[in-house]
Amino acid sequence: MSARDAILSRVRAALAGVAAGDDVPAAPRSGPVADVVALFAERVADYRAVVERCSGPDLSSRVVAALPDGARVVVPPGLGVKVPGATVDDGVSAAELDGFDAVVTEARLGIAETGTIVLDHGPGQGRRAISLVPDRHVCIVRAEQVVRDVPDALPLLDPGRPLTWISGPSATSDIELDRVEGVHGPRTLVVLLVG
Template identity: 65%
Template sequence: MTSAREEILARVHAATAEAVAPERPALAPSGPVDVDLFAERVADYEAVVERCAPEEVTERVAARVAGLRVVVPDGLPFAVAGSVADDGLVAADLDALDGVVTTATVGIAETGTIVLDHGPGQGRRALTLVPDLHVCVVRADQVVADVPDAVRRLDPARAQTWISGPSATSDIELSRVEGVHGPRTLHVLLTR
């Protein structure tokens, strides 16, 4: 005897068995990339945006995290003096740290969003959501015009975290509360 659920699923499967997914047209890039717009939109989210040359990244990160205990992911392309390496730290360990330093995969000019695919230099998802400060280095050549351009650069099989400013919510009595779902402070170093 089949259940109602099984019967419905069997009907859905039969109805869609021969369906062919429509071919998706190739999309041309959306247009010129405006790195200044990206910086402006990130700042609109109350994140700190600091521009620097590639050779200044290590110095600027050091200045931002001076006196703090920060964790760094495997594959970070620069050293962070005094940092803690992520060797599978549990949430309580991450919560005891002041911040995290990562790179990014894509920055989206139109929305001011940073996307991590958790590859080298970006760490696992918990690493970027638990500490109170996230310092993220974004290269100008990683900035794209809009969301469709970003999606074209991303591997859909990889986990992704899309970050639009510091964590905030207005779920509780419509009052803005920061740090509920992630870092309270986002500091973006935008480099050439």
């Protein structure tokens, strides 16, 4: 008997007596998280991202403060905040994107347990390339967009849309485990947590 056959045999034995369509109870989830927004901020910061909490009225000034002086900035169509001097992405080429220092986007949602930001590239989020090419990504997440965990996030996402899951700045490590940031995306992630 092959290893595959042995595994399938154990699966069949475990499912013996369970009729097709029977509801299988979900695995128990951990207890409630008192403040998912605070947990989200903590977990995002654990990934070496900069997290700043702000109010709605302060958002515009916080966006400007998160950008380096003189930075060339690209923003997606439909961004809900004005970014002075920014270029609105209207299909900027990859070569042109490489000349931008920063991007400002909104998020579809944030996941507290994993410190993950999800973009579905709708209005205010833009196409995937603009969130991956510039060296600094300033991402706006509203407190009401933060959910507890991945099972809470999945029903809110459209599987037909492209999804980008971001857990901190782009990072990789070599064989000696030396961390290198910015190889596959932005070197700096700034999360403006509104609310």
